[in-house]
Amino acid sequence: MGYIAIYYLMIMDNPFLKYSKNNDYVIGDLKKLSSSYIPDTFPHRENQINSIAKILGSIINGGIASNILLYGKSGSGKTSSIIHVTNMLSEAVSGKLNSIYINCQIYDSQYSILVYIINSINVGEPQIPALGLPMDRIYFELIRRLKKSNKYTIIILDEIDKLIQKSGSDALYVNLKIVADSNSSIIGITNEASFINRLDARVQSRLNQESVIFPPYNAIELKDILNFRIDGVIKRGFIDDSAINLCAALGAQEHGDARKSIDLLRIAIDSVLREQKNKVTADDVFHARDKFEMNILKESIKTLPIHSKMVLLSVSLTQETDTELTVTGEIYENYKNISLELGFQPLTMRRISDLLNDLEDLGLISTNTRSLGRYGRTKFIKVMGSIENIKSYIMEDSEFSNFQGSKIVKQTKLRTNFDEYFDYKE
Ligand SMILES: Nc1ncnc2c1ncn2[C@@H]1O[C@H](COP(=O)(O)OP(=O)(O)OP(=O)(O)O)[C@@H](O)[C@H]1O
Ligand SMILES: [Mg+2]
Structure with a gap:
């Protein structure tokens, strides 16, 4: 670098410094x-942490710990508590612990999980490839490395319900069997309480030897958190009590979610x-909340596949032209019009029903099925949040740049028919 460049760097104000220096509030x-x-x-979370510590405590004296299942809603502290506990355990046994954390949303097959475990056990041997080995070689390698490592192994399967959903009970059974034959335990984490009922009995009894429940936090607990x-991070007095109370209340409203409370406070401070x-x-x-919700909505719409975007646009436009309560038939008609206008071959009604279910899972629409006498059961659909925002996020996709929406139809025929059966004010 030349002298002139160095000179300019020295006299130029670093624009980042003002964020860290210009206040005495960040300590x-x-x-x-x-x-x-x-x-x-x-x-x-003292009770939960103590219960887990008690179960894992037998490892300290050379024993085997039971497998554990942790339940609780999102943001109730499951993942962070278990990482905290296993860190403490590792300290207590002077590092003679392999603690392997696996998120089953990312590693969702028996094969990928076993390979990940093998490669996480450090026995000074090369990593095995992520693809292409026969299953019996994988089992053999896992058992061999578990024995060779001469450490206790804890395998944490976070979001374990996703593994079962994708790969069935069998994926877990193999893991559990191998673990039962070696010096190791499995800790499963889920926020779906009904998940255990979907497992077959042999897996259920092996996995659920002990369970620890993480109840939702209330507003007072969230305030303490x-x-x-x-x-030690922010100076007292910089944050008004009313701001803390509000973050706690909003987290409590959202099934006692500590993540939500902390995120809101961090965004507001920032x-x-x-x-x-x-x-x-x-x-x-309040501003932080608006920003947060807008970002989530925008991000989830941006990443939708093109036909899902068209379906969501159809729900928005149908709802806008007609009423609060839109039915699948109307949505399908308008989806077809949108799709043809944009030059895509429309998918079948059956596929659109699947895409509507996916949009519901993402929290972008809500559906409500009601019985309409001789018209049978009908599904009413509406978008969650502001139609204007949703439309504008969809339109950011360049595929929609020439969209006019001139063919959107309003279906009043159907509506008149079920007037006599259904009072559609909620
Ligand atoms: N008691 C607590 N004290 C301090 N921080 C907490 C507490 N409980 C949760 N948190 C924090 O809240 C956030 C969410 O917690 P965590 O990720 O452990 O939740 P989770 O139960 O695993 O949620 P999910 O089911 O969505 O994965 C994390 O940043 C965590 O550190
Ligand atoms: Mg978690």
Whole structure:
């Protein structure tokens, strides 16, 4: 680099410095407020942490620990608590522990999970390839490396319900059998309480030797959690109590979700720091919530496949031209019109029903099935959130750039027919 360039670097204001320097309110590492940070204190999870520690405690004396299943709604602290507990256990046994964390949303087949476990056990041997080995070689290799490692192995299968959904009970049975024959345990984590009933009996009894429940947090507990999380990071007084209370209340409303409360507070703090204001208020939290919800909505629409976008657009436009309560037939007609206008071959009605189910799973639409006397059962569909926003996010896709919407039809015929059977004010 030449002298002139160095000189310019020295005199030029670094635009990032103002975010960190220009305030006295940040006293610690802001990363501690990110959702991936594992804190070392978990208020209101003492019972769960103690129960897990008690079960895993037998490892310390050379024994075998039972397999455990952790249940609880999203944001109830399952993943972070178990990582915290296994970190402490590893410390207590001076590193003589293989703690292998696997998210089954990413590794969702028996093969990919077994390969991942093999490659996570460090016995000074080369990694095995992710594809192409026969199953018996994989089992052999896993058992051999588990024995050779001479450490206790804990396999954490997070979002284990996704594995069963994708690959069935058998995928788990093999894992459990291998584990039963070696110095290891499995910890399954799920937020779907009914998941255990879908397992076959032999898997159920092996996996669910012990279970620990993570109940939803209430607003008072969330307030404590938030206060713990900002302690030593943000100066007292910079965040108004009303802002903390609101973050706690909004998290409590959302099935007691600590992640939501922490995210809202972090986004609010971040924007107040950027705007160089001197206090985080409840208003900032409301703004954070709007921003947060808009981002989630935008992101989930942006990543939809093209036909799902067309279906969602059809729901929005049909709902807009007609009424709050739109039925599948109307949506399909308008989807076909949109699809032809954009130059795509429309999919069948059956495929569209599947896509509507997917949109419902993503929380983009809600459906309500009602009986309409001799018209049978009918599904009413509406979009979640503002139609205007949803439309504008779909239109960001260049495939929609020439969309006019001139062929959208309003179906009143059907509507008049079930007037006499159905009072459609909710
Ligand atoms: N008691 C607590 N004290 C401090 N932070 C907590 C507590 N409980 C949860 N958190 C934090 O809330 C966020 C969500 O927790 P976590 O990821 O463990 O939830 P989860 O139950 O695994 O949720 P999901 O089912 O969605 O995976 C994390 O950032 C975590 O650190
Ligand atoms: Mg989790």
